[in-house]
Amino acid sequence: MITQTRKLATVRRQDLSTGTNWGNIQEDWRNLIHTKLISDFATVLDKNMVNTLYSFEWKSFSTCRDTYRQIVRYYEHFAVVHDDRWGLCITLVEPELAEISYIDKPSVERLLNHIGRRVLERIISIINELSRRNGWNLSKIEICCVRDPDVKDWEYILIRLLFPTDFDTADLYLHDLYKELDKLNVELSSKERDRFQKLFYYDVIATAV
Amino acid sequence: MSSQLLYESIDPTTYLALAEELANRSDVASRRTAADRIYYAAFLTSRDQLASKNYLTPHNTTEDHQYVTETLKKVLGTVGNDERLLRNARNCINYDTRGLHRGIMSVRSLKWMIDTASEIIHKVEALPHNSSKN
Numbered sequence: 001m002i003t004q005t006r007k008l009a010t011v012r013r014q015d016l017s018t019g020t021n022w023g024n025i026q027e028d029w030r031n032l033i034h035t036k037l038i039s040d041f042a043t044v045l046d047k048n049m050v051n052t053l054y055s056f057e058w059k060s061f062s063t064c065r066d067t068y069r070q071i072v073r074y075y076e077h078f079a080v081v082h083d084d085r086w087g088l089c090i091t092l093v094e095p096e097l098a099e100i101s102y103i104d105k106p107s108v109e110r111l112l113n114h115i116g117r118r119v120l121e122r123i124i125s126i127i128n129e130l131s132r133r134n135g136w137n138l139s140k141i142e143i144c145c146v147r148d149p150d151v152k153d154w155e156y157i158l159i160r161l162l163f164p165t166d167f168d169t170a171d172l173y174l175h176d177l178y179k180e181l182d183k184l185n186v187e188l189s190s191k192e193r194d195r196f197q198k199l200f201y202y203d204v205i206a207t208a209v
Numbered sequence: 210m211s212s213q214l215l216y217e218s219i220d221p222t223t224y225l226a227l228a229e230e231l232a233n234r235s236d237v238a239s240r241r242t243a244a245d246r247i248y249y250a251a252f253l254t255s256r257d258q259l260a261s262k263n264y265l266t267p268h269n270t271t272e273d274h275q276y277v278t279e280t281l282k283k284v285l286g287t288v289g290n291d292e293r294l295l296r297n298a299r300n301c302i303n304y305d306t307r308g309l310h311r312g313i314m315s316v317r318s319l320k321w322m323i324d325t326a327s328e329i330i331h332k333v334e335a336l337p338h339n340s341s342k343n
Contacts, residue, residue, distance in 0.1 A: 151275045152271075154274075178287035203315075
């Protein structure tokens with residue numbers, strides 16, 4: 001936990017696409033780095049602002065070591081991090097989104113009404129966010145309509161995630177997704193929740209057998 | 210008129226112990242049969258527990274497969290998805306007599322199936338009685 005009150009680093013922000021150097025970061029942001037946890041600080045950096053370089057110039061590396069490690073860990077999956085003993089540069093990069101592939105899209109569309117479509121968008125957004133945050137390296141999201149072989153009229157949408165990993169790793173990722181889906185279940189409206197629970201199922205394919 | 214009892218009532222969780230025994234045998238018929246018993250241990254325990262705790266009224270038809278999965282999703286969230294994955298794996302291992310490789314869709318190892326079924330059973334057994342369903 002970072003508890004020091006003296007200044008640990010100077011933070012500068014630069015827009016790489018235009019070359020604009022915005023100089024020292026705002027004073028309250030600077031305060032954050034030496035008064036709060038790095039998790040608080042990290043939320044201040046705009047993750048959506050790609051091609052932006054944040055540079056940290058340490059005042060004393062030894063006192064910043066824990067902060068430094070946390071910054072690197074936090075950003076490693078969606079940023080390019082350059083570091084040396086005296087400073088750290090973080091370039092936020094465009095996250096690579098997994099390809100979405102529909103198998104028999106008309107059948108999927110037939111099952112989705114406007115509420116189902118909205119729920120599907122939320123689910124895909126959660127998958128992409130998890131993939132980015134946890135460094136999943138997700139290859140593809142396949143969406144298809146499944147008709148149960150035994151139960152008459154039971155049709156649902158299967159969201160299948162393809163991972164270039166072994167099965168055990170892919171299964172762990174699926175359980176990470178479960179945690180987020182169970183949170184989403186609570187957040188949805190009653191009509192959305194009904195579609196979410198009845199319509200959507202999930203599976204993984206591990207391509208590194 | 211008295212009728213002869215052909216089959217005693219059964220606690221479906223006992224299928225799991227039988228499945229573990231079958232899974233440890235070397236012949237493929239035993240191992241494929243184990244997949245069937247694992248699924249039915251999870252499905253029948255879920256159906257009976259959900260029914261006795263007032264979460265559903267079984268139809269006692271094949272539609273119960275859908276009914277149980279959807280009720281599990283409603284009551285226990287993504288546990289319902291695991292129950293469906295278990296059923297898909299059971300269908301694949303039981304109906305497809307060709308050699309099944311791990312990369313094939315729906316195919317799961319018996320270890321995964323036993324672990325998943327155990328977890329489902331543990332969770333439905335821990336459910337409280339539902340007093341809100343009419």
